[in-house]
Amino acid sequence: MIAVAPRSEGGTMEPLLHFRNVSKRYPDFALEDVSFSLPRGYIGGLIGPNGAGKTTIVKLALNLVHRDAGRIEVGGEDPAEHEVAVKRRIGFVHEIPSYYEHLSLAAIGSLVGGFYPTWDAALYASLLREFDLPSRQRFGSLSRGMRTKGALALALAHRAELLILDEPTAGLDPVFRRALIERLAGYVSDGRSSVLLSTHITSDLERVADFVTYVRAGRVVLSAARDELAARWATVRGGPALLEAGTRELLAGYESGPHGVTALTSDAPSLRRRLARQDAVIEPATLEDIMYYAGRSC
Amino acid sequence: MLTLMRKDLRVVAGFGWLIAWLVAPSYLVPAMSASRAGGTIFWVDVAFATAALVSVCLLDARSGADRFVHSLPVTRADVVRARYGTAVVLAVVVLGIGAAVGMVRALTTAAPGAAWPRWFAPDVGLAYLVVMAIVIAVYLPCYFRWGYGRGSVVAAMLLAGLVIGGDVLGREAGLVSGLAPRAAGLPRGLVVQAVVAMADARGLAAAGVIALAGAATMLAASAAVASTLYRRREF
Numbered sequence: 155m156i157a158v159a160p161r162s163e164g165g166t167m168e169p170l171l172h173f174r175n176v177s178k179r180y181p182d183f184a185l186e187d188v189s190f191s192l193p194r195g196y197i198g199g200l201i202g203p204n205g206a207g208k209t210t211i212v213k214l215a216l217n218l219v220h221r222d223a224g225r226i227e228v229g230g231e232d233p234a235e236h237e238v239a240v241k242r243r244i245g246f247v248h249e250i251p252s253y254y255e256h257l258s259l260a261a262i263g264s265l266v267g268g269f270y271p272t273w274d275a276a277l278y279a280s281l282l283r284e285f286d287l288p289s290r291q292r293f294g295s296l297s298r299g300m301r302t303k304g305a306l307a308l309a310l311a312h313r314a315e316l317l318i319l320d321e322p323t324a325g326l327d328p329v330f331r332r333a334l335i336e337r338l339a340g341y342v343s344d345g346r347s348s349v350l351l352s353t354h355i356t357s358d359l360e361r362v363a364d365f366v367t368y369v370r371a372g373r374v375v376l377s378a379a380r381d382e383l384a385a386r387w388a389t390v391r392g393g394p395a396l397l398e399a400g401t402r403e404l405l406a407g408y409e410s411g412p413h414g415v416t417a418l419t420s421d422a423p424s425l426r427r428r429l430a431r432q433d434a435v436i437e438p439a440t441l442e443d444i445m446y447y448a449g450r451s452c
Numbered sequence: 453m454l455t456l457m458r459k460d461l462r463v464v465a466g467f468g469w470l471i472a473w474l475v476a477p478s479y480l481v482p483a484m485s486a487s488r489a490g491g492t493i494f495w496v497d498v499a500f501a502t503a504a505l506v507s508v509c510l511l512d513a514r515s516g517a518d519r520f521v522h523s524l525p526v527t528r529a530d531v532v533r534a535r536y537g538t539a540v541v542l543a544v545v546v547l548g549i550g551a552a553v554g555m556v557r558a559l560t561t562a563a564p565g566a567a568w569p570r571w572f573a574p575d576v577g578l579a580y581l582v583v584m585a586i587v588i589a590v591y592l593p594c595y596f597r598w599g600y601g602r603g604s605v606v607a608a609m610l611l612a613g614l615v616i617g618g619d620v621l622g623r624e625a626g627l628v629s630g631l632a633p634r635a636a637g638l639p640r641g642l643v644v645q646a647v648v649a650m651a652d653a654r655g656l657a658a659a660g661v662i663a664l665a666g667a668a669t670m671l672a673a674s675a676a677v678a679s680t681l682y683r684r685r686e687f
């Protein structure tokens with residue numbers, strides 16, 4: 155994994171999105187004590203397996219669901235208290251975009267534009283052309299990938315400060331997926347805007363994310379800058395000696411089998427020092443490694 | 453709120469051609485038949501306006517667009533208020549269509565110099581607005597509390613209960629026959645007869661002020677209840 159420099163030259167560490175000890179409880183699921191920040195001018199990745207709570211976090215930022223505890227701020231304002239002002243700052247793309255099926259993208263654009271003072275109709279028209287979308291075709295007749303592109307055009311055309319994308323790359327062809335990732339990098343380059351990209355496809359984030367928050371079973375397992383992750387998190391492969399006292403404490407998760415032990419550490423420098431004379435292979439951890447091994451002990 | 457109302461009207465207008473095909477025969481058949489059919493047109497108006505309102509709610513529910521709407525810069529209270537506004541606009545538009553049909557029928561079938569049909573009169577139009585205010589005031593809190601499917605069933609049961617209960621109560625108390633003379637073509641119903649009787653007794657202007665103020669108060673109270681019920685809704 156390569157350490158990622160901040161995307162924007164003008165990026166500050168002023169948080170645009172801030173969750174502090176946020177909890178949300180459902181009868182069969184609970185999001186507990188979630189805290190993380192996303193500064194202006196950066197791309198944040200929200201990763202985790204299906205059902206981990208990523209979409210709930212996204213919905214909380216938009217006040218689509220109500221939190222039970224904690225504090226959320228978007229640009230310093232609480233979405234529950236300043237709902238309209240906060241939502242004007244946000245462009246949102248849902249995993250399965252749902253608009254009125256009988257309306258065309260052109261008609262949906264004219265409806266949505268009325269809600270945003272910053273709506274740029276010319277930009278919307280040019281995005282539809284750029285994404286090869288038929289502006290007069292019924293939304294209900296578009297493929298899933300085209301719907302996502304349409305939703306993206308709607309989110310971009312009001313020049314949102316915070317772009318929240320919930321599993322946007324599912325259903326997209328590889329060419330557009332890569333183009334989208336590059337576009338996101340360009341989007342934050344003004345130092346004013348940020349992107350929160352929620353996904354379980356970690357390869358998308360390896361390319362662009364400056365910050366990563368990993369959620370599992372409703373709890374934040376880690377939240378850190380990518381370069382910090384690259385410096386401190388690593389996988390190690392070796393023999394059973396890896397699980398001996400003194401070394402085991404440095405492991406964040408492991409899997410052992412007939413071919414040895416593969417483990418994850420969040421303290422790579424210490425582990426390197428400890429294993430300097432042992433036959434072990436230490437490599438920078440990918441996000442997928444972190445998702446797979448963190449907390450695992452079998 | 454106005455942007456949301458424009459959105460609602462634009463969305464339902466997408467089905468304008470379908471509604472026109474369904475509704476035109478509903479108007480034309482009774483309009484061309486005997487004079488008593490004028491009362492039918494009144495209730496066709498009510499049914500048409502109710503169907504248009506239910507369609508707006510259905511379109512949100514069926515396409516999952518309510519999540520999209522709530523991701524826009526609006527509050528839940530905005531959505532509730534706008535839906536009440538849309539419902540009133542739809543009721544007035546339907547009243548206009550019904551009036552146009554009635555006028556065409558009166559001009560083409562009434563004898564020269566004869567009085568216009570009783571059912572096509574301002575006091576009956578006023579009664580229509582009061583009836584629609586009751587329908588809206590019952591339907592929308594149910595929709596915002598239980599969603600489209602269950603909310604529509606509960607509202608239909610409540611409205612049926614009101615119609616049957618009102619009729620029984622009116623007959624038991626001797627109100628239905630005593631409220632107003634049964635002029636030819638006057639639509640049936642307790643509310644219609646009460647409004648017409650009030651217009652007869654106090655004059656149209658005073659009755660209009662009283663009826664519309666009552667309807668507005670009822671809608672405001674209903675909207676407050678709907679907002680409270682909708683406040684905790686999640687998407």
